[in-house]
Amino acid sequence: MITRRQFSLGAAGLAGLSALALPGRSLAARNDQLNILCWEGYNSDDVLNPFRERHSGATVRAESGTSDPEMINRLRAGGLGQWDLINVNQAWARGVMFKEQLIKPLNKERFLPYFEKMSPEFANPPYAMAFSPDGTDLMGMPQRYGAFNFVVNTDKISLDMAEDQGWNLFLDEGLKGRYGVLTYDNWNVMHLCMTAGFDPFQPVSEENVGKYTEVAKQIMGNARLMTDDLVAMNTALINGEVDCYFTGGVFSCSGARYDGMTNIRGITPRSGPVDGKGGIVWVEITSAVNNPDPSSLAEDFLEYVQEPEIAKLVASGGGTLNPITQMGNPEVMALFDEDQLDAMQVDTLAEELARCIEFEEVPSYDQLLAIYVEARRG
Template identity: 55%
Template structure:
């Protein structure tokens, strides 16, 4: 208070300028304040769900930390934000399976987590995720790179009142090769996944090197699919169009994208995994598994690993599965204490009845070697068929 009494107009301006400069410099001018803040904050870059109040608020209350979570809806953007220098901002990153092992760890964007502390949690997950779980480990199998939680098959979605589940599973990707289906389908603007699906429609595995012949087939498929699409839009638009009868089916989609419609009582809106397809072993669908990793932040929040452990509990796993937005199975459903928290309605929403067989028929999401080229072809196809 004594200091306050000495504030004059002149030194008020000087102090204000100093604080403004310190603020603008992101705390760089006051290192003591900046470093102290890292045990009072946690920053998470994630898909939607982990940023919901149901997940974050209990952690905030128990730790007193300021937890900020930014939600994005595509992996490449999140990875490239770390590449662009945001490793000093984020503490945790939540993306799909191949990125941690194949891209982020080799590029030093993430760091291993304490294996002794976290590996026992994999023992409580569904059997397919038991340790050592491939996508959570580095190539050498020595370091644990993150924790697996939400997952699901992700191929396409149909209105079973218009196309039966059996027909859709049997026809698979050829639904898009049948000219009679023009204007009966939509395309969700999930462009990275649409690249995978267009490869499947063109008849080859997206996750291997592609020949010139493959690329030509892909180009043709891209033009055909976008020309025949009733519309391209976000998942809310897709589900709305399915429910209203504007379209009969859409790609890309799965449990994740159609769960809001199913939660609204539309159980005729169903994610489909084709019975067969061009992926290794004749698999017809593609699945995703999120891996949440600790960012290689030089000034990492002391709460980063604690948060990873916090979301492993049966109660919080259930909350993560049914956080706001979309709803998904979680690996922790392998634990009876977690599974019993899901009621019948929730199990119906996430298509628990066919989950195991659909995952078995799905190849796991992987890096597409020539993704940039295929994405550019798809973007051009979308543009060149516009107005049609």
């Protein structure tokens, strides 16, 4: 007969043994887990639930970050073993994560065919920034993208004038106290370079540092408001607190446009200092994290988001609407209604892309960021 004391001892022993067995079990269970670190959109239930249904035994979790570097910090701070996929912009994917082996190459045989159905800018040849600098490894899959420069209320500043003036618009003393700055610091730095008249993606000369400092002080000093919250910024624009904002584009204003405020518009300058171009385009790259204990679901999910219905959900998820590379496929285009396409400024998309250069690593970033931070502090 077992006494209560013996039973308790046995139960405690079993509990101890099962605790010891946990690590082994969790290793074996990695293929039943998928953890995604992403910009908002991929983490919506609309996108995730059909995948969860297909893999009913798996735990699929997605968490959105507030900026590219914030998400990369999570990998650096011991998150390599926790995450399976990460979704950041092209410069951070190639310039930082691939270089530091935070991400690993994808299976080219499995994913290269998807490039054929993408928009021409990404299909022929397959989008170069999705590959390692030497062009051999496929670092990730491009999906959402958009020109990101500045945003105006076209009732106050005409589209033609904004495109024509470009970055000089913000140097006009008449605009003092009538514009905002969306403080996405790294973008602000690149846009200040453009405004100062030089290429942010080339090492900066002493002369240009001087111009940049002057421009940074003027633009930060004359701004009516600065915020990193795009909803607060759009609200200020709609209510007439400001007429335009420095740093922004379809990503930041499409939500307001879809709500009927089509007078709010992302602008790409007609001209600029880099071979006549003054705009910059971001392209999100979704990559497999270099997890020492990888989940096979990571590549399955990347393949899943290429499907037309799911790609459309990604484009319209998370309160913003953004063009996607899969729009080269007529089947995908047919899924969007007119209002959604208008919110994404699809009418001028190709034209705006032609006026943009790629978002790359900024070689003098540390120096320029320090000047920017000081100017912002006033």
